[in-house]
Amino acid sequence: MADAMKIRATLSGDVADVKVLMFHPMETGLRKDPATGEIIPLHFIQRVLATHNGKTVLDAQWSQAVSKNPFLHFRVKGARAGDRITVGWEDNKGEKASIDATLA
Amino acid sequence: MKPQTSQTTFGPRRGALRVLGGVAVALALGALRPIRALAAEWNKAAFDARALPDALKALGIAGAVDSDKVELKAPEIAENGAIVPVEITSAIPGTEALYLFAEKNPQPLVAQFDLSGAEPFISTRIKMGESARVRAIVKAGGKFYSASREVKVTIGGCGG
DSSP states (O other): TTTTTEEEEEEETEEEEEEEOOOOOBBBOBBTTTHHHHHHEEEEEEEEEEEEETEEEEEEEETTTTTTTTTEEEESOOOTTTTTEEEEEEETOOOOEEEEEEEE | OOOOOOHHHHGHHHHHHHHHHHHHHHHHHHHHHHTTTTOOOOHHHHOOOSSSHHHHHHHHHHOOOOOOTTEEESEEEEEEETTTEEEEOOOTTEEEEEEEEEESSSSEEEEEESSEEEEEEEEEEOOOOSSSSEEEEOOOOTTTEEEEEEEEEOOOOSSO
């Protein structure tokens, strides 16, 4: 799952500006497979956790109404060059991924 | 904290792990570390709620007042309901959580963000089944503050 996520973290003063893309279908459970006509089961990211040097700074709970391939943009104050920002997700099937970035 | 079961964790990736061996296992375990620190359980009652008042009740949100210190950016017209950009910024001191709702979605609660070091700012993209009011609620000092915007959706983004 090396390509399950992308992250871009930039430092502006002491604020880290973090943009994350998560490659995930975010199925609502309402959509039909156009080929088979079968309902595609609910499959979505439920939790997103962001840490700054290992300390949790953002803990999110999501529904299936977050768009496919979710985009998340957040900021962390009190950051310095060399600090590490990690973002991880877990979906309703227990699949997980995470990525980190070192602030420069 | 719930123990992780190796089956759900590695099931879909088993083939890849076998190929890459120990290095991949070590990387995968490292990747799980932040998730293990997850605190609260996913709020099923709130996310399953089919009406806004029920979702608010399940979240323990009562007496939210409209505030111009809560800024909600959302398009007036969203051509594609599958991708509606939404941005919440709170200027209320001590903001500890942000909640996001699409009031006419089958389940109105879209997301909850608990802040413990991140700035009271979130930008993301959501799905909207139909034209509706998008609402942001901010929790600060045990009180709730709200902002909302009407978003007209041209093509709904839940089914299809």
